[in-house]
Structure formats: structure tokens, C-alpha cells
Amino acid sequence: MYVIRRVWTVEPRQTRLAASLVSEIGRLYEDAGQREPVRVYFNAGSLPGEKDRVYMEWTTRIIESPHRGDNEFPSDPRSLGARLREITTGTWIEFYELMTPDKAVDID
Numbered sequence: 551m552y553v554i555r556r557v558w559t560v561e562p563r564q565t566r567l568a569a570s571l572v573s574e575i576g577r578l579y580e581d582a583g584q585r586e587p588v589r590v591y592f593n594a595g596s597l598p599g600e601k602d603r604v605y606m607e608w609t610t611r612i613i614e615s616p617h618r619g620d621n622e623f624p625s626d627p628r629s630l631g632a633r634l635r636e637i638t639t640g641t642w643i644e645f646y647e648l649m650t651p652d653k654a655v656d657i658d
Contacts, residue, residue, distance in 0.1 A: 551648040555607040564637040565594035568604045571634045575627045576606050582624040586610060609648060
């Protein structure tokens with residue numbers, strides 16, 4: 551099992567709009583059966599830590615290429631993604647292996 555986290559750096563005062571767009575994109579991918587439930591979180595500057603960042607994360611059993619032949623993108627995320635690109639200054643994706651009981655080593 552893996553955790554995938556997509557991160558966006560956002561123009562000042564646009565963080566909540568970006569988080570709203572990201573939430574809708576995540577919902578469309580969920581509805582299309584492309585993703586497990588997503589979680590979106592952000593910091594617009596009122597909390598400690600990196601400000602003007604939006605995060606979307608989800609879990610998956612396997613990591614697949616988005617360019618695979620049988621992958622069908624939902625159409626709406628493209629227009630939402632275009633709006634998101636207008637208010638962001640960067641983006642990246644992070645991959646983590648989720649610790650599960652079957653992966654644990656004996657610590658006794």
C-alpha cells in the first residue's frame with residue numbers, strides 16, 4: 551500500500567480557491583473510480599509551517615502510470631486543472647510506502 555501526495559505552491563491569497571479546485575478534482579477522480587478517497591489540506595498563512603501550500607493525498611495498492619493505455623481521464627479535471635495552474639507557482643508529487651502490519655519486522 552502506498553500514500554501519494556500532490557503538493558501545490560500557490561499565489562498569495564489564492565490558497566482557499568486552490569484547495570477548492572483541488573478538492574473538486576479529487577472528487578471527480580474518485581467518482582470515476584480512478585482514486586481512493588482523497589484528503590485535501592492547506593495552509594493559507596494562519597498556521598505555522600509552509601504557507602500558501604495545498605496538499606492532496608490518497609492511498610493506492612499499486613502505482614500506475616497515468617499514461618497507460620487503458621487510463622481514461624475524467625474530462626472535467628482538465629478545465630479545473632487549467633484554472634489551478636493560473637494561481638499556482640509550482641507543483642510536485644511525493645510517494646511513500648504505507649506501513650502495514652504485514653510489513654513490520656520483529657522488534658523483540
